[in-house]
C-alpha cells in the first residue's frame with residue numbers, strides 16, 4: 001500500500017503522533033485516524049521486520065495479544081517484531097517464544113495452541129511485509145468501504161460464552177452480563193447519577209466501591225478467588241477488569257471432568273459477593289470470612305448438582321471431586 005509513506009517508526013506504517021499545536025491541523029487529523037485504520041487492516045508477513053508479533057493482526061483473526069492474553073502478560077518482548085520471534089536454524093527456522101518466568105502446566109497448553117497457530121506460517125526473507133485493508137476484497141483502501149465499516153459500528157469482544165451458559169441460574173447470567181458491562185449499581189455508579197454519598201466498599205470498608213474492586217480486588221473477593229484456585233490446584237493471573245477476566249477464563253486445562261465447574265466458578269463467586277454486599281448494604285447483615293466461604297461453597301455445589309452425575313454429592317464429596325482431574 002503505497003499511500004502510507006514510510007516515515008520510520010511504528011514499523012514505518014505511519015508517523016509519530018502530532019503534538020504541536022500549530023500549522024499541522026490536516027496532518028494531525030489524518031494521523032489521528034491511524035488506530036482506526038489499523039483496526040480495519042491486517043498484515044501479510046514477508047520478512048517480519050515491520051509487523052509486531054503480539055500487537056498486530058497477522059495470524060488468523062485476532063492479534064496474538066487478544067488471543068493469548070495470559071502469555072502476552074508474561075512475554076519478554078511485548079513490542080517485538082515478528083522477525084525477532086523467528087529463529088533460523090540453517091535449513092529453515094522455528095518460532096521461538098520467550099517468557100519472563102517458568103510456565104505453569106496449563107500455560108504450557110496455551111503455548112502449544114499458539115505454536116499450532118504459528119506452525120503453518122514462516123517469514124520470507126527478501127519479501128516486504130504488506131498492510132492490507134480488510135474491508136475490500138482486493139486489500140486496497142477505499143473511502144466507501146471505510147465509511148460503511150464506520151457505520152456498521154465497532155463490536156468489541158464480549159465474554160458471552162462464559163456468561164450465557166446453561167450451567168448457572170439465568171438470573172446469575174443476567175447479573176454477570178451487567179457486571180461485565182460495569183452496569184451494577186455500585187456506589188461509584190450512583191455517584192455518577194448525581195447521588196451525593198460517601199463511597200466506601202460495603203465489604204472491606206477500605207477502598208472505593210467500583211465493580212472491579214468489589215468483584216475482583218476487594219479482600220473478600222480475593223479470598224474467594226484464592227479459594228477457587230486452591231480447590232482446583234491452579235495458579236492464575238487476574239486481569240484488571242471483570243470483562244477481561246471473563247474473556248480470558250478458559251477451562252480446558254482443568255480436565256474434561258471439571259471443565260464446566262471451572263467455567264461457572266467466576267459467576268458463582270461474583271454472584272455470592274454481590275449478594276453479600278447487598279445484604280450488608282440494605283439489611284446491615286455482617287458475615288465473617290468463614291461464613292462467606294461456606295455460602296460460596298454451598299452455592300457452588302448447588303449449581304454443580306444440575307450437571308454432575310453424582311446427584312447426592314455432599315459438600316465434602318464435592319471438594320474431593322474438584323481436587324482431581
Ligand SMILES: [Zn+2]
Pocket residue numbers: 201202203204205206207213214217218219220
Ligand atoms: Zn472492598
